[in-house]
Amino acid sequence: MSTSRKRVYGYLAEFNSAAALYKAAEKVRDAGFRQWDCYSPYPIHGLDDAMGIKRSILPWFVFFGGMTGTATAFSLAYVTQVVIFPTVVQGKPANIFTIPAFFPIMFELTILFSGFTVLFGLLSLIRLPRLNHPLFASDQFQRATDDGFFIAIEARDGNFSPTATRELLAEIGGSNIELVAEEDS
Amino acid sequence: MASTTQHASEVPHQGPKLPVLEREALILSGRSYHWITARVCGVLENQQPLLWWLLFVPCALIAAIGVGGGLFYLVSTGVGVWGNTNRVMWGWPIVNFVFWIGIGHAGTLISAILFLTRQNWRTSINRAAEAMTIFAVMCAGIFPAFHVGRVWMAWFLAPVPNANAIWQNFKSPLLWDVFAVSTYFTVSLIFWFLGMVPDLATIRDRCRPGIRKIIYGILSLGWRGGNRQWSHYEMAYLLLAALSTPLVLSVHSVVSFDFATSVVPGWHTTIFPPYFVAGAIFGGFAMVLTIMVPARFVYGLQDLITMKHIDNMAKIILLTGTIVGYAYLMELFVAFYSGAIYEMDAFKFRIAGPYWWAYVCMMTCNVIAPQVFWSRACRENLWVVMIVAMFVNVGMWFERFVIIVTTLARSWLPGDWKTYSPTAADQILFIGTIGFFLSLFLLFLRFLPCINIAEVKWAKRESDPHHEAHLAHPDPGVVKEAAYQHELVQT
Numbered sequence: 001m002s003t004s005r006k007r008v009y010g011y012l013a014e015f016n017s018a019a020a021l022y023k024a025a026e027k028v029r030d031a032g033f034r035q036w037d038c039y040s041p042y043p044i045h046g047l048d049d050a051m052g053i054k055r056s057i058l059p060w061f062v063f064f065g066g067m068t069g070t071a072t073a074f075s076l077a078y079v080t081q082v083v084i085f086p087t088v089v090q091g092k093p094a095n096i097f098t099i100p101a102f103f104p105i106m107f108e109l110t111i112l113f114s115g116f117t118v119l120f121g122l123l124s125l126i127r128l129p130r131l132n133h134p135l136f137a138s139d140q141f142q143r144a145t146d147d148g149f150f151i152a153i154e155a156r157d158g159n160f161s162p163t164a165t166r167e168l169l170a171e172i173g174g175s176n177i178e179l180v181a182e183e184d185s
Numbered sequence: 186m187a188s189t190t191q192h193a194s195e196v197p198h199q200g201p202k203l204p205v206l207e208r209e210a211l212i213l214s215g216r217s218y219h220w221i222t223a224r225v226c227g228v229l230e231n232q233q234p235l236l237w238w239l240l241f242v243p244c245a246l247i248a249a250i251g252v253g254g255g256l257f258y259l260v261s262t263g264v265g266v267w268g269n270t271n272r273v274m275w276g277w278p279i280v281n282f283v284f285w286i287g288i289g290h291a292g293t294l295i296s297a298i299l300f301l302t303r304q305n306w307r308t309s310i311n312r313a314a315e316a317m318t319i320f321a322v323m324c325a326g327i328f329p330a331f332h333v334g335r336v337w338m339a340w341f342l343a344p345v346p347n348a349n350a351i352w353q354n355f356k357s358p359l360l361w362d363v364f365a366v367s368t369y370f371t372v373s374l375i376f377w378f379l380g381m382v383p384d385l386a387t388i389r390d391r392c393r394p395g396i397r398k399i400i401y402g403i404l405s406l407g408w409r410g411g412n413r414q415w416s417h418y419e420m421a422y423l424l425l426a427a428l429s430t431p432l433v434l435s436v437h438s439v440v441s442f443d444f445a446t447s448v449v450p451g452w453h454t455t456i457f458p459p460y461f462v463a464g465a466i467f468g469g470f471a472m473v474l475t476i477m478v479p480a481r482f483v484y485g486l487q488d489l490i491t492m493k494h495i496d497n498m499a500k501i502i503l504l505t506g507t508i509v510g511y512a513y514l515m516e517l518f519v520a521f522y523s524g525a526i527y528e529m530d531a532f533k534f535r536i537a538g539p540y541w542w543a544y545v546c547m548m549t550c551n552v553i554a555p556q557v558f559w560s561r562a563c564r565e566n567l568w569v570v571m572i573v574a575m576f577v578n579v580g581m582w583f584e585r586f587v588i589i590v591t592t593l594a595r596s597w598l599p600g601d602w603k604t605y606s607p608t609a610a611d612q613i614l615f616i617g618t619i620g621f622f623l624s625l626f627l628l629f630l631r632f633l634p635c636i637n638i639a640e641v642k643w644a645k646r647e648s649d650p651h652h653e654a655h656l657a658h659p660d661p662g663v664v665k666e667a668a669y670q671h672e673l674v675q676t
Binding site: 018051090105142 | 419
């Protein structure tokens with residue numbers, strides 16, 4: 001037997017189906033938990049409301065990312081074509097009225113910057129990438145990406161209790177309830 | 186949601202019972218979640234069938250000789266080895282560039298536009314179609330990069346100051362093209378990769394500890410499938426779809442600006458952007474069918490990529506092919522109606538000049554061949570579907586040949602007139618890119634999940650948490666009839 005200390009992550013319970021997970025999520029939400037999550041192999045629609053999660057703020061990031069792209073493209077084209085090196089080509093003037101010719105690149109850079117903002121904004125919101133997570137210590141949790149539906153309630157939640165939380169999970173239909181712990185190093 | 190359904194069932198229904206065609210199941214045979222995981226992951230976990238090796242080895246050789254050898258010969262000798270040493274300066278390289286970039290468009294259409302319009306049937310084919318987009322754009326990128334002449338100067342395309350202190354001409358469609366194609370490639374890659382993260386996690390969780398698990402673990406970024414992740418993830422996916430939709434329409438529009446903004450008879454028309462976009466989607470769907478119909482058989486994915494999917498794609502080919510046919514005829518009409526003699530001459534030369542065979546080939550393959558898809562029997566016969574798809578692949582290449590070569594062969598100055606023909610170096614490089622494209626696709630089948638596992642699971646009816654409530658309290662005014670599967674049984 002190992003004598004090292006273990007740090008408890010929380011309880012993990014399995015549910016039969018998406019519908020069972022949905023109903024259980026509503027009850028965990030109503031019990032006042034904050035540090036918990038539902039795990040499923042695909043996104044379950046409506047689960048955000050059942051869990052009491054607000055709408056993602058990612059679109060705001062992307063709006064400002066996209067505007068940065070528009071401004072970058074405009075500055076790049078305007079400064080080089082009109083300010084630094086005014087060139088009269090294709091019968092177009094070298095002043096602000098040449099702006100329609102800059103629209104395609106302004107559009108493309110808006111999309112490009114928005115695309116990168118989606119990628120990096122998403123990764124920062126979901127706190128990935130990370131190499132490991134305490135839940136990966138559970139063998140049954142591997143089925144969360146196959147056909148398993150789980151709820152995990154974390155020990156750091158103020159309402160967490162080693163006995164009452166386990167009872168709650170059993171009461172709302174959870175099976176294979178497991179106390180997930182990781183080796184403390 | 187559930188309460189309103191219950192309430193409706195308590196009120197007795199007054200009016201007539203209306204027959205409603207029920208949406209057919211997208212996943213056949215009632216396959217379980219685990220079956221879907223095992224079948225899709227099995228494609229890359231099991232030993233590849235002999236056919237994979239029989240295809241991969243020749244394709245990789247063709248790619249190595251055609252792209253590797255062809256470009257080495259080109260760069261070490263000079264661009265004079267290509268056929269475009271005369272007035273037809275765009276030649277095969279730009280024909281091939283437009284051909285490949287167009288192929289990619291179907292992938293983005295399936296992944297973005299069909300997502301925004303909630304066409305759930307896309308879930309089974311979007312991953313492979315997006316992969317096709319990435320690989321086609323990679324093939325496309327080779328041509329303009331080397332077509333600039335001295336490829337080591339290709340960095341002049343990037344907006345950085347060069348030794349002459351001259352900046353790029355931001356008013357030129359050629360520079361717009363650089364931005365459009367590179368943005369398209371980057372955003373498509375982000376879309377493809379983000380879409381794959383949950384599936385890479387599925388593969389990771391099925392791997393035994395070892396190097397494979399580490400690689401898939403890193404690629405999957407540590408995805409856990411928690412709803413707090415899914416919630417942001419779905420928003421990210423929606424945003425990328427919303428960004429890719431105008432992007433894909435802009436890319437081929439910008440490609441068409443390369444032609445349309447020039448003062449060349451036969452090119453200087455406003456119909457070009459929509460005509461190019463429709464043609465790109467048309468050619469791209471043909472390529473999706475060309476590679477997915479065989480892959481579906483080899484890997485036993487018939488319950489995921491059903492006849493319904495093939496039927497829908499055949500209908501899109503019919504629609505876009507007819508739009509392209511309309512554009513061909515409208516071009517002729519506008520040339521006639523404009524009264525401009527140079528426009529009329531350009532089209533007379535296209536149809537009746539020395540390249541008449543290319544024009545006939547384009548018309549036959551793109552406009553006439555897809556018309557068989559009006560018949561459902563043809564849409565359900567996979568041999569017919571494959572033959573029409575091959576016709577369209579050929580026809581769309583000839584469309585670009587007709588547009589580029591026949592126009593440049595008769596420019597303004599009669600002294601420039603020349604009949605163009607490609608050299609062996611042109612042909613080897615083009616065949617090489619076909620090998621390159623197919624090798625990349627075969628490697629994709631070997632190492633990455635070729636079907637979007639998470640979305641296919643989501644498309645199952647019982648994945649909706651309110652599915653049981655709908656079954657228990659059906660709308661009393663409605664008699665549901667299975668549409669497509671029901672008809673299939675009858676015919």
